Amino acid sequence: MIEIVLAILSTVGALSILFASIGILRMPDFYLRLSVTVKASTLGVGLLLICAAIMFPDVSVTTKAIAIIFFLIITAPIGAHMIGRAAYFTGTPLWKGTIIDELAGMYNEETHELESEESDTDDDDTPNIAKTDEETE
Amino acid sequence: MELLLVLILGLLYAAGVYLILRRSMVKLLLGIMLLGNGANILIFVLGKITKGSPPVIDGAYKVFQDIYADPIPQALILTAIVISFGLTSFAIVLLKRVYALVDSDDLDDLNTPEEEDI
Amino acid sequence: MKSAILQTATRYLLPILLLFSFFLLLRGHYYPGGGFVGGLVASIAFVLHSFANGTENTMKILRYKPLSLIPIGLATSAVSVTFPLLFGLPPMTGLWFEEPIPVIGMIGSALFFDIGVYLVVIGVVLTILFTIALND
Amino acid sequence: MLFTVLTGLITSSLLVPFGKFIKTKWSILLPFIPVILFLFYLWHVPVVANGTNIVQHLAWVPSLGINFDFRLDGLSLLFALLITGIGTGIFFYGRSYLKGHVYFDRFFAYLLLFMSAMLGVVLSNNILTLFIFWELTSISSFFLIGFNNDSKASRNSALMALSITGMGGFFLLAGLILTGNIAGTFVISELFAHHDQLIAHPLYPLIVGLICIGAFTKSAQFPFHFWLPGAMKAPTPVSAYLHSATMVKAGVYLLARFTPILGNTELWGITLMIVGGFTMIFAAVHSLFRTDLKGILAYSTVSALGILTFLLGVGTKDAIVAVSVFILVHALYKATLFMVTGIIDHETHTRDITKLKGLRKVMMPVFIASLLAALSSAGVPATFGFIGKDLIYEATLNFKENWAIWLTALAVLTNIGLVTAGFRAGIKPFAGKLPEEFRHVRLPYKSMWIPPMILAVLGILFGLFPGVVGAYFNHQTANAIAGGETDMHLQLWHGFNIVLTLSVATLAAGIALYFANNPTEEKLLALERFNVISSQHIFRRIGNGIEKVASWYTNTIHNGYLRSYHLKIILFAELLLGYKLWLGGPVRIDYANLTPLSWYEFGIAAILLGAMYLIVSTKSRLTAVVSTSVIGYCICLMFVFYSAPDLAMTQFTIDTLTTVLFVLVLYKLPPFINFTSRGVPIRDAIVALGFGVIISLIALRVLYEPNSTAISDFYGENAYLLAKGKNVVNVILVDFRGMDTMFETVVLSIAALGVYSLLKLRLKSSEKE
Amino acid sequence: MIDNHILAPIFVQLFTAIIQLMCWRKTLTQRYLSVGGSLIGLMVAFRLFNRVYEGGILTLNAANWDAPFGIVFVADLLSVTLVLLTSIACFAVSIFSSVGLSRQRMLYGYFPIFHFLIMGLHGAFLTGDIFNLYVYFEVIIISSFVLMTLGGRKAQLEGAVKYMAMNILASMFFLTGIGILYGITGSLNMADLSIRIQEVQNKALIGITSCFFIIGFGIKSAVFPLYYWLPSSYHTPPSAVAATFGGLLTKVGIYAMLRVFSLIFIPDDFTRILLMVIAVLTILTGAFGALIKTNIRRLFSYLIVCHIGFMIGGIAMFSKVALMGAVFYLIHDIMVKTNMFLIAGLIRQLRGTMDMNKLGGLYSEYPKISLIVAIVLFSLVGIPPLSGFWPKVFLFQEAFSQHQYFYIAALIIGSFVTLYVIAKMWSEVFWKNPPASEGMENLFAPMPPYKKILMVLPIGLMALATLYIGLNAEAIVKVTDIISTQLMDPSAYIDAVLGNKTD
Amino acid sequence: MIKNFLMNLLLSAIWVALTGSLYYTNFLFGFMIGFFILWIMNRNETDQRYFYRVPKIISFVFYFLWELFKANLQVAFDVITPKYFFKPGIVKYPMSARTDFEINLLTTMISLTPGTLIVDISDDKKTIYIHVMYLTDPETFVRQTQTGLERRLLAILR
Amino acid sequence: MITLEAYFDYVILPILSISVMLVFIRLFKGPAVVDRVVALDLIITIGIGIITVYSIRSNQEVFLDVAIILALIAFLGTVAFAYYIEKQKDD
Numbered sequence A: 001m002i003e004i005v006l007a008i009l010s011t012v013g014a015l016s017i018l019f020a021s022i023g024i025l026r027m028p029d030f031y032l033r034l035s036v037t038v039k040a041s042t043l044g045v046g047l048l049l050i051c052a053a054i055m056f057p058d059v060s061v062t063t064k065a066i067a068i069i070f071f072l073i074i075t076a077p078i079g080a081h082m083i084g085r086a087a088y089f090t091g092t093p094l095w096k097g098t099i100i101d102e103l104a105g106m107y108n109e110e111t112h113e114l115e116s117e118e119s120d121t122d123d124d125d126t127p128n129i130a131k132t133d134e135e136t137e
Numbered sequence B: 001m002e003l004l005l006v007l008i009l010g011l012l013y014a015a016g017v018y019l020i021l022r023r024s025m026v027k028l029l030l031g032i033m034l035l036g037n038g039a040n041i042l043i044f045v046l047g048k049i050t051k052g053s054p055p056v057i058d059g060a061y062k063v064f065q066d067i068y069a070d071p072i073p074q075a076l077i078l079t080a081i082v083i084s085f086g087l088t089s090f091a092i093v094l095l096k097r098v099y100a101l102v103d104s105d106d107l108d109d110l111n112t113p114e115e116e117d118i
Numbered sequence C: 001m002k003s004a005i006l007q008t009a010t011r012y013l014l015p016i017l018l019l020f021s022f023f024l025l026l027r028g029h030y031y032p033g034g035g036f037v038g039g040l041v042a043s044i045a046f047v048l049h050s051f052a053n054g055t056e057n058t059m060k061i062l063r064y065k066p067l068s069l070i071p072i073g074l075a076t077s078a079v080s081v082t083f084p085l086l087f088g089l090p091p092m093t094g095l096w097f098e099e100p101i102p103v104i105g106m107i108g109s110a111l112f113f114d115i116g117v118y119l120v121v122i123g124v125v126l127t128i129l130f131t132i133a134l135n136d
Numbered sequence D: 001m002l003f004t005v006l007t008g009l010i011t012s013s014l015l016v017p018f019g020k021f022i023k024t025k026w027s028i029l030l031p032f033i034p035v036i037l038f039l040f041y042l043w044h045v046p047v048v049a050n051g052t053n054i055v056q057h058l059a060w061v062p063s064l065g066i067n068f069d070f071r072l073d074g075l076s077l078l079f080a081l082l083i084t085g086i087g088t089g090i091f092f093y094g095r096s097y098l099k100g101h102v103y104f105d106r107f108f109a110y111l112l113l114f115m116s117a118m119l120g121v122v123l124s125n126n127i128l129t130l131f132i133f134w135e136l137t138s139i140s141s142f143f144l145i146g147f148n149n150d151s152k153a154s155r156n157s158a159l160m161a162l163s164i165t166g167m168g169g170f171f172l173l174a175g176l177i178l179t180g181n182i183a184g185t186f187v188i189s190e191l192f193a194h195h196d197q198l199i200a201h202p203l204y205p206l207i208v209g210l211i212c213i214g215a216f217t218k219s220a221q222f223p224f225h226f227w228l229p230g231a232m233k234a235p236t237p238v239s240a241y242l243h244s245a246t247m248v249k250a251g252v253y254l255l256a257r258f259t260p261i262l263g264n265t266e267l268w269g270i271t272l273m274i275v276g277g278f279t280m281i282f283a284a285v286h287s288l289f290r291t292d293l294k295g296i297l298a299y300s301t302v303s304a305l306g307i308l309t310f311l312l313g314v315g316t317k318d319a320i321v322a323v324s325v326f327i328l329v330h331a332l333y334k335a336t337l338f339m340v341t342g343i344i345d346h347e348t349h350t351r352d353i354t355k356l357k358g359l360r361k362v363m364m365p366v367f368i369a370s371l372l373a374a375l376s377s378a379g380v381p382a383t384f385g386f387i388g389k390d391l392i393y394e395a396t397l398n399f400k401e402n403w404a405i406w407l408t409a410l411a412v413l414t415n416i417g418l419v420t421a422g423f424r425a426g427i428k429p430f431a432g433k434l435p436e437e438f439r440h441v442r443l444p445y446k447s448m449w450i451p452p453m454i455l456a457v458l459g460i461l462f463g464l465f466p467g468v469v470g471a472y473f474n475h476q477t478a479n480a481i482a483g484g485e486t487d488m489h490l491q492l493w494h495g496f497n498i499v500l501t502l503s504v505a506t507l508a509a510g511i512a513l514y515f516a517n518n519p520t521e522e523k524l525l526a527l528e529r530f531n532v533i534s535s536q537h538i539f540r541r542i543g544n545g546i547e548k549v550a551s552w553y554t555n556t557i558h559n560g561y562l563r564s565y566h567l568k569i570i571l572f573a574e575l576l577l578g579y580k581l582w583l584g585g586p587v588r589i590d591y592a593n594l595t596p597l598s599w600y601e602f603g604i605a606a607i608l609l610g611a612m613y614l615i616v617s618t619k620s621r622l623t624a625v626v627s628t629s630v631i632g633y634c635i636c637l638m639f640v641f642y643s644a645p646d647l648a649m650t651q652f653t654i655d656t657l658t659t660v661l662f663v664l665v666l667y668k669l670p671p672f673i674n675f676t677s678r679g680v681p682i683r684d685a686i687v688a689l690g691f692g693v694i695i696s697l698i699a700l701r702v703l704y705e706p707n708s709t710a711i712s713d714f715y716g717e718n719a720y721l722l723a724k725g726k727n728v729v730n731v732i733l734v735d736f737r738g739m740d741t742m743f744e745t746v747v748l749s750i751a752a753l754g755v756y757s758l759l760k761l762r763l764k765s766s767e768k769e
Numbered sequence E: 001m002i003d004n005h006i007l008a009p010i011f012v013q014l015f016t017a018i019i020q021l022m023c024w025r026k027t028l029t030q031r032y033l034s035v036g037g038s039l040i041g042l043m044v045a046f047r048l049f050n051r052v053y054e055g056g057i058l059t060l061n062a063a064n065w066d067a068p069f070g071i072v073f074v075a076d077l078l079s080v081t082l083v084l085l086t087s088i089a090c091f092a093v094s095i096f097s098s099v100g101l102s103r104q105r106m107l108y109g110y111f112p113i114f115h116f117l118i119m120g121l122h123g124a125f126l127t128g129d130i131f132n133l134y135v136y137f138e139v140i141i142i143s144s145f146v147l148m149t150l151g152g153r154k155a156q157l158e159g160a161v162k163y164m165a166m167n168i169l170a171s172m173f174f175l176t177g178i179g180i181l182y183g184i185t186g187s188l189n190m191a192d193l194s195i196r197i198q199e200v201q202n203k204a205l206i207g208i209t210s211c212f213f214i215i216g217f218g219i220k221s222a223v224f225p226l227y228y229w230l231p232s233s234y235h236t237p238p239s240a241v242a243a244t245f246g247g248l249l250t251k252v253g254i255y256a257m258l259r260v261f262s263l264i265f266i267p268d269d270f271t272r273i274l275l276m277v278i279a280v281l282t283i284l285t286g287a288f289g290a291l292i293k294t295n296i297r298r299l300f301s302y303l304i305v306c307h308i309g310f311m312i313g314g315i316a317m318f319s320k321v322a323l324m325g326a327v328f329y330l331i332h333d334i335m336v337k338t339n340m341f342l343i344a345g346l347i348r349q350l351r352g353t354m355d356m357n358k359l360g361g362l363y364s365e366y367p368k369i370s371l372i373v374a375i376v377l378f379s380l381v382g383i384p385p386l387s388g389f390w391p392k393v394f395l396f397q398e399a400f401s402q403h404q405y406f407y408i409a410a411l412i413i414g415s416f417v418t419l420y421v422i423a424k425m426w427s428e429v430f431w432k433n434p435p436a437s438e439g440m441e442n443l444f445a446p447m448p449p450y451k452k453i454l455m456v457l458p459i460g461l462m463a464l465a466t467l468y469i470g471l472n473a474e475a476i477v478k479v480t481d482i483i484s485t486q487l488m489d490p491s492a493y494i495d496a497v498l499g500n501k502t503d
Numbered sequence F: 001m002i003k004n005f006l007m008n009l010l011l012s013a014i015w016v017a018l019t020g021s022l023y024y025t026n027f028l029f030g031f032m033i034g035f036f037i038l039w040i041m042n043r044n045e046t047d048q049r050y051f052y053r054v055p056k057i058i059s060f061v062f063y064f065l066w067e068l069f070k071a072n073l074q075v076a077f078d079v080i081t082p083k084y085f086f087k088p089g090i091v092k093y094p095m096s097a098r099t100d101f102e103i104n105l106l107t108t109m110i111s112l113t114p115g116t117l118i119v120d121i122s123d124d125k126k127t128i129y130i131h132v133m134y135l136t137d138p139e140t141f142v143r144q145t146q147t148g149l150e151r152r153l154l155a156i157l158r
Numbered sequence G: 001m002i003t004l005e006a007y008f009d010y011v012i013l014p015i016l017s018i019s020v021m022l023v024f025i026r027l028f029k030g031p032a033v034v035d036r037v038v039a040l041d042l043i044i045t046i047g048i049g050i051i052t053v054y055s056i057r058s059n060q061e062v063f064l065d066v067a068i069i070l071a072l073i074a075f076l077g078t079v080a081f082a083y084y085i086e087k088q089k090d091d
């Protein structure tokens, strides 16, 4: 019984990871890659860790597994946010099929400050801000 | 498999050597780091290596019940890693300072003919 | 490079990482860990904090210059190394209290040595990184 | 005898603190040092003349066989007397000559040092001790030649003299040690017994070569002669003392000393004869063209030294007798002439014989001394020089039949030159009408003209009583050189024979030449056209050539490019390791003993390789850093697979920190530029791959070497029981090998301090050190 | 014999450095601590030397683990001699730098790092464990990096990049060698290795391993095809630092070679020929370089290379006499080279430059200082009976016995070039009238008298030590005799280290 | 509320001590028993927030997991099929969440759901910019998130 | 009957290994540095998975300690790179 549970959990976990890696390969732009990979991999690794927690009948192992999942859940979104923001800021192009970009022109170039409302300094044609890129795969 | 490790370490040495033959200071630094890694793996693989049996005595016991990996190379590599961290961090900063003074990453520019600059 | 998300997260991560670094330090004699890794993790905690809040703010938390940790750590290690000389034993000889203490286990000169290492590592890493960060 | 050597050394060093004191009237104390020493050696004359050798031994470095072994035999005594005797004269003379000079004290310090060293050379009974003093004479000579150190010519001459004699010195050292090695002793008196062994040794030619180079450089033999005329930049007392009477004769002394040890062979004889013979005629001719008094004397000295060398090469008993006498003859007249020259120079401020005239009118006593010396040098009958010349001719005439005529001709020609040179130096400045400009010239202090006068008079006295002189001074000298009994009966008058004929002819020809040919600037310039083939020129050319080669070599090999240094180091390593590897034969691989290959390992390895490729090929610096991180993390995983959790943790944290560091530093740097051409990367790649392959092959070979696990087993068994820890790696780090860790933390601390100072410390330009 | 005092020289330096770190930015305190610590270190070293000279080899098992399980420290006569010499140099440099160095440099940790460097040197000389030796090497190189860059002038940093790159490369070779050595023997204790290496079946592998050490130590000691870092960098740091480097750092490479070749890899014919070729080429390379340099410190740098060749030749001949020569030269060289760079520093203080073309007139202005300098310079040249002469006698002797004529030629050339360049330097720097040029500043004259004395004092002390070595060569010969006996027959060393088990 | 939670924890600890087996399952079981006991005891109290919140949290967890699962499937399908179905866009999202903790939790949740990703947060912490994979209409997305995820989350926290 | 061990060995671990290699292809290709950074982050995350499975397979819980460290601090690298990328744009 428990073996079947383990097999299912690990299979789902491994497949999530596989999808994440296929995703990062296939997705047409950076943001989509980022979006696809972070959660799938977190989910996949989380499931594998649950397997480990079940396999070792030890409190300490379960604690560790939970701790790892917890840390992943805290840190993965932060990492994704930081790099996504950096990418956007440095003008990493969006996929041509992107339908809307409400962030465009919201950054203050000098201070990196981000307004919640359109400020009067904004300029939609700021060359450094991400543009949809026809050449992206 | 040891052969794989041997292949890896050989290539680490090769890549390290290739990089220290470049003109860029950053590549020099990366080369040095790769060489260090190569040396570490060499020490590692030349000790007695085992899979899945770390040299940690099981909680309940006082001595090992099973085979365990040779701890000495591990201790040596640990020391070596930490030492190279010290060297590398100093080197990185040196690079930064040299770049600030010479305004170049090119090692060939490091030949000020000035004799009296102390 | 301020990010509100990173800043808030760091608020939880800093204590967690520090706690974890103590954990690694104390259990080093029994499980993977020890002064080095412990010190490295602790310094990473502060580095993270400095990324989120700026190095100046991290320095404020630390109060003292990380550089001053180096001699303290070195002295701790060096004293625990030379301490056995007082008993006519060679330097570095392990001296142990008779009874184990719960959680930590046996207390001995090795632990003090490791604490010294831990402090040195923190001092070193933070000195290096913060000097660079503040130098720009 | 030790005290005689040390006296000079000690007083010399006492002059450092008491320099000011000795500049006062107390300088009168100085000449008494050589006087006392001279009397000491004079007192030994009767004893030594009986054939007794006085030996003294004092241990110094017995383990090396280098001791203060002194031995006073005829040869040593003659030289010791010359050194102290002429030294006495020079000290008196020099005291007046340099009166009031700022560096009066230094001058005498050097001179005392030199005197001691020279005494050491001639008294040593140990060839290494001899060498020590030998080098000291070179050094003190260096300081004396460069005494007028604000003159560039003076400095260059000093450097030249030291270079030539110093180079010879090192050859000599090699030769002496080789001699000692073969004979098994460094003691001269013991070496005599090894004569046959030494000349039979296959390395005998090498010994002769090395020792001759040492002697020839010191005694200014062709082609090393040119330093001596250059050395005339020294103050005249120095020229008189070192560069005519004593130091330059050290080479002759050495050859004489080694004649019984290495001599009596064709190699020895021919070498000395050729070099000496060529030198004597060459220098004699040269002396004819000089207009500078000291130049004339210098070349005639070289010529005289050539004669001595030549005679030692001839090596017959006659020749040796001639040597023993001619040393004394030459010392007496040449020192006199030099001192006279010094007086002239001191009073008239010129040494140009085309300008000097009629000085007899203002300095008669000087003229008398000078005249006597010139006569002796010319070998006019009834002078000691006459006896010397006779003996030379006798030696050449009695040489092997076929050669005798040629050698004699050579000697005659040389002597004609010397006669002329002697007259030019000794008579010409005093002859003729006194020009207006020299009217004010006065006779110098007595202490300046009395010493040359004494020496000149001795030159006549000895000529009048040659038998006594021979018996007391020269007989044992000749015996010492010959290593056996010689026939020494000096006479003023031999009757009319071929030798006398030759002497008279020489004198006549010399006088004729003196009147026929006057040296002028033009002639000297004409002669200098031949400088291209002169040895000085050739040496200088060689020197410049060496300097060019050195410069080319140094700048080529040490070109300032780090990558080229690395390339050379790696190539050297590859050659060395590759050769050793090739010697070891093929590498076998035993698959049975390997741990199984698994998927995850394979995946990680593939990534590692990819990352390595990326790192070497990328043009983006950040990509390179990312790849480095990948490598680090993959290695971390490898450590996990192979049971090293501690390593994995450390590797991972450190890698992350390194990345952070890179990131903090690198953003300011420009992107990589592809500097090099296409060919260079391929070459480097081949070199790099070669290195990797070599390391891999070595690793494979070691992999199958069974190694003892005794120590790691000990750690495993005792980690908990004795060291109270279960993580063996950590126990090793903090206990078994805790010393490593202790100093590893020191490394880290220093790195941090370094980073701190590197970034914070900004020196002001005023802070030099 | 086990003795806790072996580690005293190391710990004196360690604690001096730590306490100085605690007195961060208090330069005056640091100066006192430095001189005091060096003095104590010197006394401790002298005591240790005496004990070993009289009582034989001492050992200490760190952490109380028997050899070969723990790290063992061994004080044989070679080690303690070098420790003593290092302590003397340390004392001199410490005094010199307390007055001769800019306060800015002291503010940023000059003294602690200097003492860490000395500690590393002591450790390297005293340890009996090959990996521990590696750690000390790293202590040495990292502190030398820091000292070399301290001040951060452009030339300094440029030199430091090259210095660092090649020294790290050397460490890499050394570390690789250690890995292989562990792979074939399973031990790191040098005495233990000495025994176990003989049990290794695959002799070719021993040869390969030894090559790593030759290259690693070869780079450290700056021998022919590996020396580039030295002339690229030694002219750049402050003189007090250059003195420590010039006198001591390359010598650690020589020491390490002596140690591993006497204990672990007894030189075979190939190694001897290789080392001899290296020696000859090193001498020539150094001589050539010295010939063309006009900056006195660059000139000294090449002379270091040249004279390293002398010692390597001694090791190459590997016999008792040859090693006596090499060790004697080592002793002489440490004293003289350290002092030479101090002298260079003094000259710089006096004239504000180190370029021979711009220098001059020191002899007439400072005759007594010049005299001291002359002693050192002529010792360097090997003018008998000064210190540089004696080892050459051994080297010549053994070279003739082994028919090493190329080496003899190289010895002659090397000695001659040394003589020539030093005489030239004397003529240019001391005799010549100073050329009139602006920017020439005398930093020495305005110093208060006590500072002047403190600056010349170390040079004088070292010169006295050099004179002692030269004039009382017999004492040194005795020491080198014992040392080379121990090196040629390491059984005493091995017994001292491993024999404790049976006690 | 906190008092209740601590009491509950104490009870579960006592349970673990009584049974003597230190396992998570055992602890969880003890917690459930404790919760039940406390609920029985406090039925008449006015402050019932604790007893409402715990089921809410549980239901939120399941809600979130379900959303996670759905979105994951969708993305996975998109990833492995050759054609792209997504219509990405960056949407400006005005938050109701105010405290740091609320914002943090919300952003984490949004980021962890496949298909959405926080690109940045405005400096006044009122607006977040979300990269959305399957975007039909920005207003719809904002409304759905506000009523779904954010409302449920704030219901627990406030 | 297939054992769970074999299932881990021959199904799960290969899947993970292939995944990690696929991710590396992205790292290799880029094109932007941010792509590489994300790929690196993913590699580490998958690495945590691999370590977890490996620790199950070798029955050694100590390896999970390594996984904890990875989980806790891997993102610092990503943060650092993000910092770098933004800063670099500044200059």
Ligand code: NA
Residues within 6 Å of the ligand: A035, A038, A039, A076, A077, A080, F110, F111, F112, F113, F116, F117
């Ligand atoms: Na996310």
Ligand code: NA
Residues within 6 Å of the ligand: A039, F110, F111, F112, F113, F114, F115, F116, F117
């Ligand atoms: Na999402």
